[in-house]
Amino acid sequence: MTRFDSGETPRLEVDSLTKRYGEVTAVDGLSFQVGPGEVFGFLGPNGAGKSTTIDILLDFVRPTSGSVRVCGHDPETAPRAVRRRVGVLPEATGYYERASAREHLRFAAEMKDADPTPERKLERVGLGDAVDRPVGGFSKGMRQRLGLAMALVGRPDLLVLDEPLAGLDPAGARRVRTLVREERDRGAAVLLSSHITEQIETLCDRVGILSEGEFVVVDTVTRLRERLDTDRSVVLTLAERPPEVELEGLTGVTSVDEREAGVRVTCRDPEATGSVVARLDAADATLLDVDGRGGSLEQLFLTLTDDERETTGRPVMAQEAVE
Numbered sequence: 001m002t003r004f005d006s007g008e009t010p011r012l013e014v015d016s017l018t019k020r021y022g023e024v025t026a027v028d029g030l031s032f033q034v035g036p037g038e039v040f041g042f043l044g045p046n047g048a049g050k051s052t053t054i055d056i057l058l059d060f061v062r063p064t065s066g067s068v069r070v071c072g073h074d075p076e077t078a079p080r081a082v083r084r085r086v087g088v089l090p091e092a093t094g095y096y097e098r099a100s101a102r103e104h105l106r107f108a109a110e111m112k113d114a115d116p117t118p119e120r121k122l123e124r125v126g127l128g129d130a131v132d133r134p135v136g137g138f139s140k141g142m143r144q145r146l147g148l149a150m151a152l153v154g155r156p157d158l159l160v161l162d163e164p165l166a167g168l169d170p171a172g173a174r175r176v177r178t179l180v181r182e183e184r185d186r187g188a189a190v191l192l193s194s195h196i197t198e199q200i201e202t203l204c205d206r207v208g209i210l211s212e213g214e215f216v217v218v219d220t221v222t223r224l225r226e227r228l229d230t231d232r233s234v235v236l237t238l239a240e241r242p243p244e245v246e247l248e249g250l251t252g253v254t255s256v257d258e259r260e261a262g263v264r265v266t267c268r269d270p271e272a273t274g275s276v277v278a279r280l281d282a283a284d285a286t287l288l289d290v291d292g293r294g295g296s297l298e299q300l301f302l303t304l305t306d307d308e309r310e311t312t313g314r315p316v317m318a319q320e321a322v323e
């Protein structure tokens with residue numbers, strides 16, 4: 001279910017966007033909107049056109065045709081206004097190895113004319129103990145969290161997070177999921193760019209699955225799962241039972257099975273899965289895996305692109321491209 005009331009001004013409007021690089025069409029007539037308080041999953045395999053779209057909305061790349069508006073601003077003519085309102089976690093971030101986490105946040109605040117309060121943001125991403133350490137000594141996961149803290153500077157209206165769970169351990173991933181929900185709940189629009197993964201799906205109000213620069217499908221996760229003509233249950237694997245949650249009593253949970261490898265919690269109602277994960281995150285449960293039993297969105301994607309190949313003769317994506 002989307003929280004975005006269509007009467008509100010979208011935080012991100014993409015209209016008939018096309019970007020060509022010579023013979024290659026990276027983005028092909030793409031249109032979508034993301035509203036305040038909405039998490040939109042921008043999913044697709046390698047080379048689908050996700051980064052190109054994000055680069056256009058940040059004015060790093062200019063479109064061949066079509067338009068993008070961020071809070072009503074055109075990135076091409078009002079890049080400063082756009083950057084002030086957008087928080088970005090890029091796919092790969094360059095850091096100053098000798099500067100501390102605190103200095104990085106001060107720098108981000110200066111760029112956005114925002115209030116520099118690094119400590120609170122670093123606490124939120126779990127780097128409270130590393131505020132004054134040089135980033136040169138940070139692990140991959142710590143760098144990812146620092147990038148996220150920098151994206152949060154200035155309370156952005158639109159958060160653009162590229163693979164936000166990549167390289168994170170279960171505790172790090174839980175923190176990021178919680179943070180995304182908090183940002184959504186304060187009214188930010190969130191564009192989550194990722195390969196098609198079940199971990200990401202549990203966070204999204206809607207998803208658009210991109211292939212060769214165009215959407216093969218855009219809908220709520222629930223409705224997309226309904227299109228899969230199979231058992232729609234999702235199995236969550238936890239490291240252990242969280243002490244203060246009665247798993248069997250959670251809405252949407254149909255069975256709980258304790259095994260040596262962890263506690264398997266089955267949700268038959270896809271609509272409830274997101275709130276079950278949110279409840280588990282709030283209880284600091286360690287979520288090891290999310291597995292769409294009867295069919296994942298990735299399978300739906302493959303089916304849809306396969307159908308397309310049958311009808312258009314265009315080649316279907318190689319299996320390894322979506323892994």
Ligand SMILES: Nc1ncnc2c1ncn2[C@@H]1O[C@H](COP(=O)(O)OP(=O)(O)OP(=O)(O)O)[C@@H](O)[C@H]1O
Pocket residue numbers: 021024025026027044045046047048049050051052053
């Ligand atoms: N500067 C460029 N010059 C030429 N082709 C490009 C350029 N940037 C992207 N492309 C091509 O555009 C297409 C879309 O690439 P893009 O990086 O946007 O995909 P993506 O969905 O972000 O992929 P990934 O998941 O691998 O990051 C690809 O075919 C890519 O090779």
